[in-house]
Amino acid sequence: xxxxxxxxxxxxxxxxxxxxxxxxxxxxxxxxxxxxxxxxxxxxxxxxxxxxxxxxxxxxxxxxxxxxxxxxxxxxxxxxxxxxxxxxxxxxxxxxxxxxxxxxxxxxxxxxxxxxxxxxxxxxxxxxxxxxxxxxxxxxxxxxxxxxxxxxxxxxxxxxxxxxxxxxxxxxxxxxxxxxxxxxxxxxxxxxxxxxxxxxxxxxxxxxxxxxxxxxxxxxxxxxxxxxxxxxxxxxxxxxxxxxxxxxxxxxxxxxxxxxxxxxxxxxxxxxxxxxxxxxxxxxxxxxxxxxxxxxxxxxxxxxxxxxxxxxxxxxxxxxxxxxxxxxxxxxxxxxxxxxxxxxxxxxxxxxxxxxxxxxxxxxxxxxxxxxxxxxxxxxxxxxxxxxxxxxxxxxxxxxxxxx
Amino acid sequence: xxxxxxxxxxxxxxxxxxxxxxxxxxxxxxxxxxxxxxxxxxxxxxxxxxxxxxxxxxxxxxxxxxxxxxxxxxxxxxxxxxxxxxxxxxxxxxxxxxxxxxxxxxxxxxxxxxxxxxxxxxxxxxxxxxxxxxxxxxxxxxxxxxxxxxxxxxxxxxxxxxxxxxxxxxxxxxxxxxxxxxxxxxxxxxxxxxxxxxxxxxxxxxxxxxxxxxxxxxxxxxxxxxxxxxxxxxxxxxxxxxxxxxxxxxxxxxxxxxxxxxxxxxxxxxxxxxxxxxxxxxxxxxxxxxxxxxxxxxxxxxxxxxxxxxxxxxxxxxxxxxxxxxxxxxxxxxxxxxxxxxxxxxxxxxxxxxxxxxxxxxxxxxxxxxxxxxxxxxxxxxxxxxxxxxxxxxxxxxxxxxxx
Numbered sequence: 001x002x003x004x005x006x007x008x009x010x011x012x013x014x015x016x017x018x019x020x021x022x023x024x025x026x027x028x029x030x031x032x033x034x035x036x037x038x039x040x041x042x043x044x045x046x047x048x049x050x051x052x053x054x055x056x057x058x059x060x061x062x063x064x065x066x067x068x069x070x071x072x073x074x075x076x077x078x079x080x081x082x083x084x085x086x087x088x089x090x091x092x093x094x095x096x097x098x099x100x101x102x103x104x105x106x107x108x109x110x111x112x113x114x115x116x117x118x119x120x121x122x123x124x125x126x127x128x129x130x131x132x133x134x135x136x137x138x139x140x141x142x143x144x145x146x147x148x149x150x151x152x153x154x155x156x157x158x159x160x161x162x163x164x165x166x167x168x169x170x171x172x173x174x175x176x177x178x179x180x181x182x183x184x185x186x187x188x189x190x191x192x193x194x195x196x197x198x199x200x201x202x203x204x205x206x207x208x209x210x211x212x213x214x215x216x217x218x219x220x221x222x223x224x225x226x227x228x229x230x231x232x233x234x235x236x237x238x239x240x241x242x243x244x245x246x247x248x249x250x251x252x253x254x255x256x257x258x259x260x261x262x263x264x265x266x267x268x269x270x271x272x273x274x275x276x277x278x279x280x281x282x283x284x285x286x287x288x289x290x291x292x293x294x295x296x297x298x299x300x301x302x303x304x305x306x307x308x309x310x311x312x313x314x315x316x317x318x319x320x321x322x323x324x325x326x327x328x329x330x331x332x333x334x335x336x337x338x339x340x341x342x343x344x345x346x347x348x349x350x351x352x353x354x355x356x357x358x359x360x361x362x363x364x365x366x367x368x369x370x371x372x373x374x375x376x377x378x379x380x381x382x383x384x385x386x387x388x389x390x391x392x393x394x395x396x397x398x399x400x401x402x403x404x
Numbered sequence: 405x406x407x408x409x410x411x412x413x414x415x416x417x418x419x420x421x422x423x424x425x426x427x428x429x430x431x432x433x434x435x436x437x438x439x440x441x442x443x444x445x446x447x448x449x450x451x452x453x454x455x456x457x458x459x460x461x462x463x464x465x466x467x468x469x470x471x472x473x474x475x476x477x478x479x480x481x482x483x484x485x486x487x488x489x490x491x492x493x494x495x496x497x498x499x500x501x502x503x504x505x506x507x508x509x510x511x512x513x514x515x516x517x518x519x520x521x522x523x524x525x526x527x528x529x530x531x532x533x534x535x536x537x538x539x540x541x542x543x544x545x546x547x548x549x550x551x552x553x554x555x556x557x558x559x560x561x562x563x564x565x566x567x568x569x570x571x572x573x574x575x576x577x578x579x580x581x582x583x584x585x586x587x588x589x590x591x592x593x594x595x596x597x598x599x600x601x602x603x604x605x606x607x608x609x610x611x612x613x614x615x616x617x618x619x620x621x622x623x624x625x626x627x628x629x630x631x632x633x634x635x636x637x638x639x640x641x642x643x644x645x646x647x648x649x650x651x652x653x654x655x656x657x658x659x660x661x662x663x664x665x666x667x668x669x670x671x672x673x674x675x676x677x678x679x680x681x682x683x684x685x686x687x688x689x690x691x692x693x694x695x696x697x698x699x700x701x702x703x704x705x706x707x708x709x710x711x712x713x714x715x716x717x718x719x720x721x722x723x724x725x726x727x728x729x730x731x732x733x734x735x736x737x738x739x740x741x742x743x744x745x746x747x748x749x750x751x752x753x754x755x756x757x758x759x760x761x762x763x764x765x766x767x768x769x770x771x772x773x774x775x776x777x778x779x780x781x782x783x784x785x786x787x788x789x790x791x792x793x794x795x796x797x798x799x800x801x802x803x804x805x806x807x808x
Contacts, residue, residue: 001582001611003643006533007669014672021672023492028685030480039494053681054484061481068481068686069473076434077465077472077690078654080458085760085775088427090443112517112656115680129410142679150554178405207405239407246681250482252516265411268418268425274765275546276519277457277650281432282472283684286481356489361678371489 018337019360030060033377044352050372051355056300057377058250058290068286079278087278095288099255102226103241107263110255114215114244117254118143120272126151129178137183144182163198170206179208185228186216189363191329200237209239219248225294245287253279303376311374314387330372340368351389422741423764434464437781448756454776455759460704461781462654462694472690483682491682499692503659506630507645511667514659518619518648521658522547524676530555533582541587548586567602574610583612589632590620593767595733604641613643623652629698649691657683707780715778718791734776744772755793
């Protein structure tokens with residue numbers, strides 16, 4: 001059987017619809033973020049990265065780097081085992097304590113990624129609580145969707161950010177079924193923020209557990225970086241807060257926080273937690289240092305907000321439409337996969353601006369976009385350069401019509 | 405609804421059957437492997453680790469550590485994005501080339517862990533090849549089982565390491581259905597090695613794809629560490645070889661290798677690949693250095709084999725039964741979860757020997773064991789000390805009867 005021909009057929013279909021992905025090969029320049037060397041032909045040697053999720057540039061923070069290097073020299077390059085079989089290091093335990101404290105919870109549980117934390121926690125909660133029903137916001141991330149699917153629990157999708165729809169759907173369920181309301185604080189592709197208080201109140205009214213994904217918010221919102229739930233004073237009313245160490249904290253890994261019993265439950269039953277090598281202790285040490293750093297320092301958050309406001313204002317001045325939202329994410333809608341790719345290519349080749357085209361399946365077809373994430377390390381000159389490039393492109397007829 | 409009470413009820417059931425897991429909190433001492441500081445009370449401050457999957461002690465290799473630290477200083481602590489959205493670094497690309505070369509394949513694809521590589525690749529292959537049937541060895545790892553389950557493809561389980569049973573089961577399937585034969589080279593809990601040539605021949609006879617998990621073999625077997633498939637000269641006949649960077653290579657991450665079309669297919673469609681932050685470039689750099697190092701150096705492999713043979717011989721001399729197999733893994737069967745835990749506790753507390761009890765769900769109930777993985781860094785004195793401890797415990801009546 002010619003398997004390669006079967007693979008090629010599906011890949012060709014992707015290419016024909018413009019959704020085939022080409023990765024930009026970069027070499028981030030530590031100390032010069034957001035600058036990176038480009039390893040691709042036909043691009044300038046140095047480019048400015050405009051689409052990183054290392055939102056605050058913590059990945060180049062000298063203190064975090066030193067902590068990580070010191071831990072490599074003291075513990076080595078890897079964990080050497082699963083958490084159960086020789087892989088638990090004091091750095092993992094200390095990081096879990098730090099994360100529990102960040103969200104004011106009894107306990108935390110560390111995973112190899114945010115994806116795995118959502119997948120493993122939701123599949124375990126949904127799969128092991130008898131007759132559980134998971135109520136999932138319709139725009140939840142793929143990792144939550146796959147976790148819910150894997151749990152084989154009953155799933156009810158509610159309208160995006162609509163507490164009234166959630167209320168109706170909760171009311172229609174049996175009173176004695178365990179209910180899990182799964183949602184995000186900041187939705188990464190539109191950058192909108194959920195009406196958290198209303199959602200929590202609806203969930204409480206129906207005795208449902210709340211499962212909140214804060215991956216695009218931890219480190220960025222709240223006085224200690226505890227996310228939108230901290231900023232809104234709601235963390236203590238959320239059953240489970242999930243977050244990542246791979247975005248604002250500049251490292252790698254994911255986690256859940258909540259009651260000691262709940263974390264112990266997931267620890268004890270989640271296949272995706274049990275049967276995998278633990279994070280390198282050095283990554284855990286670096287992540288702990290980054291979480292602790294951003295508990296104390298708000299300078300990066302303030303600078304980020306300043307750059308976000310400045311980019312929005314400059315885009316408005318030039319009449320370049322962008323999605324309005326209350327977050328740090330600035331989507332410019334292109335609505336066509338081929339044109340989105342073309343714009344991205346021109347920005348990279350002619351302007352040294354790297355912004356990946358966001359196409360299906362990351363966003364629905366027809367909502368393709370460029371997604372900008374300004375951070376504290378982007379200068380005003382960087383922003384002016386970006387806006388100039390977009391203005392020039394916007395004025396070119398073909399593109400102006402294309403996105404009108 | 406009292407969710408914590410529901411969690412506690414299931415945790416209490418685990419505790420009652422002796423399967424509740426307690427993680428040993430260690431601090432590996434780089435430069436002194438297999439020694440680690442213990443952070444637990446009632447244990448000696450320093451213990452010898454006997455159950456690590458850092459099989460060759462590469463985690464403390466000075467060259468690999470330097471490469472990782474240098475990459476931290478040049479690229480930072482994290483990748484900053486998914487592979488598609490700003491997260492592909494030159495170190496990821498170079499590592500993928502190194503892995504393709506290791507197995508003599510056209511391409512490789514990197515994942516955040518071996519677990520994720522199995523889960524994502526099998527769920528994508530099984531889910532997207534129309535009418536696919538996955539034929540799974542009955543002792544395959546949890547990550548493969550979950551990937552197959554997630555694919556919702558038809559699943560046929562064949563008897564462990566039994567090519568004749570596989571042949572019968574393949575013959576019973578429709579000729580035109582795409583078939584995937586999924587198996588491992590070294591099964592980590594019994595340490596047995598599959599009859600690879602026979603399995604490959606049966607698969608070829610039926611036009612089935614072969615999916616081989618070599619996570620407990622890469623770095624350890626074959627003249628360049630390419631695994632059992634390299635040693636047997638069979639790599640070119642296997643469709644997909646999956647491996648890990650978190651065991652013998654001492655780092656973190658997983659991968660698949662195979663045809664360019666197949667790797668591109670998984671890259672383009674696997675949720676668990678697409679929607680997750682890439683490995684830190686420094687981890688990729690260290691892993692590449694480790695793979696390259698073990699392509700050239702066989703010293704660690706030879707020393708490991710020597711220690712394995714010595715431990716087996718000493719156990720035999722003392723009449724301590726252990727599972728016979730042709731690998732580096734030495735299981736001593738206890739067959740009771742409570743006694744297994746007790747033995748492990750005594751070894752740790754009284755002898756400074758750390759070997760985690762292996763209980764359900766890692767192994768079937770009734771097959772609980774201590775699993776020893778001697779490596780090049782265990783001295784003959786270490787081995788003598790371990791065998792002495794086991795002999796003393798074996799002679800104590802209660803335990804001798806317990807395991808008789």
